[in-house]
Amino acid sequence: MAKSGDGAKSGDGAKSGDGRRREIVPTITIPIGPIHPALKEPVNFRITVEGEEIVDVDVRSGYNHRGIEWLGLRRNWIQTLYLAERICGICSWVHPFCYTQAAEDACNIEVPERADFIRVIIAELERIHSHLLWVGIAGYEIGYDTILHITWQVREKILDLLEFLTGNRINYGMGMIGGVRRDIEEKHILKIDENLKYYKEAADQLINIGLHDKTIEKRMKNCGILPRKDALELSILGPTTRGSGVRKDVRQDEGYAAYGDIGVKAVVPQDILGSVTGDVFDRTVVRLVELKQSVEIIENALDMMPSGPVMYEKKPLKLIKQMQKESGEGIGMHEAPRGEVIQYIRADASDKPARWKIRSPTINNLLACRPMLLGDQIADIPIVVASIDPCISCTDRVTIVERDEKRSKKKEVLFTMQELRGRFKRKVFV
Amino acid sequence: MLFEVKICLYLLGISLFYTGFLGFLFSGIDRKLVARMQGRVGPPIRQPFLDFIKLCGKEDIIPHDATAWLFKFAPVLALASVITVMLYIPVGFSPIFAYFGDLILILYLLTLTSLAIVIGASSSSSSLFAALGAQRELVMLISCKVPLAIIIFGLAWRINPLVDVPFSLLSFSQVNLWIMAGPLTFIGVAMLFFTFLCCITGELSAGPFDIAKAKTEIAGGTLVEYSGRSLATFKLAEAIKMIAISSLAVALFFPMPLSNIVGIDGLLGILLDCLFHILKIFLIIFVSISVVRTVMARLKITQAVRFYWFVLTPFALTGLIFIMIEYLV
Numbered sequence: 001m002a003k004s005g006d007g008a009k010s011g012d013g014a015k016s017g018d019g020r021r022r023e024i025v026p027t028i029t030i031p032i033g034p035i036h037p038a039l040k041e042p043v044n045f046r047i048t049v050e051g052e053e054i055v056d057v058d059v060r061s062g063y064n065h066r067g068i069e070w071l072g073l074r075r076n077w078i079q080t081l082y083l084a085e086r087i088c089g090i091c092s093w094v095h096p097f098c099y100t101q102a103a104e105d106a107c108n109i110e111v112p113e114r115a116d117f118i119r120v121i122i123a124e125l126e127r128i129h130s131h132l133l134w135v136g137i138a139g140y141e142i143g144y145d146t147i148l149h150i151t152w153q154v155r156e157k158i159l160d161l162l163e164f165l166t167g168n169r170i171n172y173g174m175g176m177i178g179g180v181r182r183d184i185e186e187k188h189i190l191k192i193d194e195n196l197k198y199y200k201e202a203a204d205q206l207i208n209i210g211l212h213d214k215t216i217e218k219r220m221k222n223c224g225i226l227p228r229k230d231a232l233e234l235s236i237l238g239p240t241t242r243g244s245g246v247r248k249d250v251r252q253d254e255g256y257a258a259y260g261d262i263g264v265k266a267v268v269p270q271d272i273l274g275s276v277t278g279d280v281f282d283r284t285v286v287r288l289v290e291l292k293q294s295v296e297i298i299e300n301a302l303d304m305m306p307s308g309p310v311m312y313e314k315k316p317l318k319l320i321k322q323m324q325k326e327s328g329e330g331i332g333m334h335e336a337p338r339g340e341v342i343q344y345i346r347a348d349a350s351d352k353p354a355r356w357k358i359r360s361p362t363i364n365n366l367l368a369c370r371p372m373l374l375g376d377q378i379a380d381i382p383i384v385v386a387s388i389d390p391c392i393s394c395t396d397r398v399t400i401v402e403r404d405e406k407r408s409k410k411k412e413v414l415f416t417m418q419e420l421r422g423r424f425k426r427k428v429f430v
Numbered sequence: 431m432l433f434e435v436k437i438c439l440y441l442l443g444i445s446l447f448y449t450g451f452l453g454f455l456f457s458g459i460d461r462k463l464v465a466r467m468q469g470r471v472g473p474p475i476r477q478p479f480l481d482f483i484k485l486c487g488k489e490d491i492i493p494h495d496a497t498a499w500l501f502k503f504a505p506v507l508a509l510a511s512v513i514t515v516m517l518y519i520p521v522g523f524s525p526i527f528a529y530f531g532d533l534i535l536i537l538y539l540l541t542l543t544s545l546a547i548v549i550g551a552s553s554s555s556s557s558l559f560a561a562l563g564a565q566r567e568l569v570m571l572i573s574c575k576v577p578l579a580i581i582i583f584g585l586a587w588r589i590n591p592l593v594d595v596p597f598s599l600l601s602f603s604q605v606n607l608w609i610m611a612g613p614l615t616f617i618g619v620a621m622l623f624f625t626f627l628c629c630i631t632g633e634l635s636a637g638p639f640d641i642a643k644a645k646t647e648i649a650g651g652t653l654v655e656y657s658g659r660s661l662a663t664f665k666l667a668e669a670i671k672m673i674a675i676s677s678l679a680v681a682l683f684f685p686m687p688l689s690n691i692v693g694i695d696g697l698l699g700i701l702l703d704c705l706f707h708i709l710k711i712f713l714i715i716f717v718s719i720s721v722v723r724t725v726m727a728r729l730k731i732t733q734a735v736r737f738y739w740f741v742l743t744p745f746a747l748t749g750l751i752f753i754m755i756e757y758l759v
Binding site for chain 2: 028037139142150218377
């Protein structure tokens with residue numbers, strides 16, 4: 001993840017024939033992060049600029065590593081599901097959805113068809129709330145606070161709906177291996193219909209604002225350009241790659257859960273605007289149109305939803321007992337609002353997973369920041385970084401501690417969690 | 431101490447309290463109005479006063495590498511220049527130093543305020559973000575002053591044959607710019623007034639021109655290292671600058687007092703004029719700051735310069751040509 005960023009002037013930044021100018025204008029390196037008003041989570045960008053122009057970018061991650069995978073291997077199947085839900089606050093359905101799919105795949109558990117549809121409905125509701133949140137943040141990053149307040153007001157309704165459906169606003173607690181924990185009944189459907197009508201209008205209005213507001217256009221067009229070639233080579237995911245014109249969407253390509261029945265087509269800017277630039281504006285348009293697409297998917301899912309049970313096995317203990325007998329490998333995937341999430345699980349005939357690996361979309365998308373930012377201005381940094389919708393708490397699987405003895409005279413010491421706990425106890429209680 | 435110096439100090443004190451109060455009141459109202467327009471409840475109107483009082487009680491931290499005296503001196507310079515400028519601009523009644531200063535001095539003092547911020551941020555705080563902010567502040571200063579100078583010099587040139595001292599603000603209260611000639615002059619003055627409104631937004635770095643202090647880009651820019659009393663002083667200076675520049679707009683374009691029309695003299699008349707003046711600057715601040723702040727995103731520095739030099743400056747010149755045509759033909 002972290003490249004050696006000490007060679008501040010790298011070859012890519014220098015433009016041919018620009019050598020004379022470089023000697024005159026001194027470069028400075030600006031640290032953006034780990035704590036910075038433009039970032040919502042800790043990640044570090046070291047950005048080298050000449051005047052206002054960016055010539056080099058280095059990304060460092062790992063400030064939010066919590067050892068979730070390690071913790072998951074020490075809890076049983078059901079407890080790990082709850083842990084998966086708490087990987088991230090915004091994609092709080094993405095990870096349990098993925099985890100349950102992987103666990104079901106590993107332990108050969110059949111999911112009832114109705115549960116698949118309910119999972120899709122929750123996933124799409126979450127996408128609406130996540131994209132609305134993103135639009136607000138994008139507005140904030142370009143200093144357009146009105147957009148932030150208005151979109152978050154709109155978003156409030158969907159959180160209320162999710163609370164009505166699942167019992168919680170953020171961590172829904174809806175997932176279960178082999179199904180979902182709550183059914184969607186007649187009263188829920190009425191409420192969903194009512195909200196969908198509202199969101200159809202809201203999405204139309206937002207698309208209208210996004211396409212026609214002059215200041216948004218000024219700030220978002222022709223900045224943070226990610227060419228289609230780079231998007232493919234860096235294997236960028238989600239709306240970020242679709243903004244560059246790549247038709248990549250797991251819902252379309254794999255057809256997992258009920259998506260295969262419903263039929264989803266990747267939203268790309270060439271279908272909406274007629275041409276692709278791969279800039280921030282295109283990514284914004286893709287996200288705004290996906291709001292509408294999600295509403296349509298939910299409508300279809302509600303129409304096609306068959307009746308039947310929503311759980312494979314109601315008693316958790318019995319489920320764990322059954323899973324204890326199985327061993328194998330499983331993969332779960334889901335098109336999260338930020339791109340494809342993959343989870344890998346190995347079951348080893350035990351009551352807990354033997355290996356659990358999470359790959360979130362931001363780990364790919366963070367790399368796109370470099371080609372996007374090169375040649376842009378300092379003023380573009382917040383919106384370009386925000387345009388990949390980074391979710392650092394999903395991403396950080398490892399922390400790298402620099403132990404460069406030449407640079408720092410003080411030797412850094414690494415502690416394990418257990419040692420730290422021990423030190424803490426001695427200090428406080430003895 | 432000399433009697434005159436004492437009087438001057440008293441006058442400065444009064445100017446500071448009156449304009450400081452008005453400045454904080456208006457920034458409170460501005461915050462409330464913007465909040466209501468964005469669908470929020472917003473802070474109470476007294477919030478800027480509370481912020482100021484609280485900041486005054488906080489520790490004044492000076493960065494390790496900073497030039498301490500310059501760092502502390504900059505906010506005082508900013509405040510001093512805006513209080514001084516208030517002595518030359520009418521705020522409902524004729525200004526205290528009405529017969530001494532002129533428009534060029536006012537322009538100079540307004541520039542000095544921005545320069546004080548640049549001095550404090552760039553040369554003495556040793557912070558990278560502050561230095562970037564100072565760069566941007568200077569660029570804004572250069573780009574914003576061009577159309578502003580065109581307005582002031584153009585108007586002074588136009589009223590030259592009508593009054594004795596064209597560059598004095600008092601002369602502008604003697605003539606009515608809007609109806610001094612035919613319809614073409616009216617259009618020209620309206621165009622200049624619109625340009626002035628845009629300049630107010632830029633001068634006070636509000637909304638789309640909040641570039642030097644861009645929160646999400648350079649973490650607060652020019653004021654990032656300031657805290658405690660120094661920050662409070664800067665806040666006060668900025669609040670007063672808002673009053674100063676909107677009062678300047680009123681003095682140039684709408685100096686008409688209410689007391690003459692209603693026919694009330696004496697102290698009551700002055701009070702009435704003061705209230706009328708407050709209403710006028712409120713309208714100007716509402717249009718040029720609150721509304722603009724709500725409906726626009728922050729521009730990039732290159733876009734802002736392009737707007738002032740290649741859009742607003744030709745626009746102001748066109749307005750000036752309209753006025754000239756009717757005057758010369």
